[in-house]
Amino acid sequence: xxxxxxxxxxxxxxxxxxxxxxxxxxxxxxxxxxxxxxxxxxxxxxxxxxxxxxxxxxxxxxxxxxxxxxxxxxxxxxxxxxxxxxxxxxxxxxxxxxxxxxxxxxxxxxxxxxx
Numbered sequence: 001x002x003x004x005x006x007x008x009x010x011x012x013x014x015x016x017x018x019x020x021x022x023x024x025x026x027x028x029x030x031x032x033x034x035x036x037x038x039x040x041x042x043x044x045x046x047x048x049x050x051x052x053x054x055x056x057x058x059x060x061x062x063x064x065x066x067x068x069x070x071x072x073x074x075x076x077x078x079x080x081x082x083x084x085x086x087x088x089x090x091x092x093x094x095x096x097x098x099x100x101x102x103x104x105x106x107x108x109x110x111x112x113x114x115x
Contacts, residue, residue, distance in 0.1 A: 004028045006095070007051035009044075009069060010035035010060035011086050018088045022095055035061025048072045054080040055094050 006023045008016070008031070020030040033047045035057070044065060048054065056069050073080040081094045 004052040005031055005050055007031040007033065007047055007054045008057070008091070009033050009047075009054065009065065010057035011091065012060065015086070015088050015091070019091055022088075022092055026095065033065075036065040044068055045072070048076075048078070051078070053098055054078060055091060056080055056082050057086040057091070058082045058084055060086045 004027075006028045008019045008023075010033075011019060013034075016032060019032070023030040031047055031051055033044055036044065045068070048069065054069065054073065056066070058066055061069075069080060072078070079098070081098065083090045083094055
């Protein structure tokens with residue numbers, strides 16, 4: 001996760017500091033958008049563009065924001081994980097899965113370069 005910007009969209013406001021801590025502990029940069037609840041949905045596009053990974057807490061955002069995220073990721077090929085149940089444990093699992101898969105892909109590329 002080192003040097004990756006992770007955008008968290010939605011989630012319970014009280015859990016946002018935990019999301020930040022989980023991402024920063026892995027060396028990532030934490031980005032946040034509330035999914036259109038209070039922050040402007042216009043800011044969502046620039047937040048999406050700045051992220052390397054998007055974790056979207058689908059149950060805690062507006063329908064409009066959900067479809068914008070889904071469309072943006074489809075158009076750009078940016079990796080997005082949709083979390084159905086907003087919880088810190090679900091968020092941590094998504095982060096762990098991404099970290100494990102990106103580490104595996106990185107190791108595989110290094111192996112292919114040596115061959």
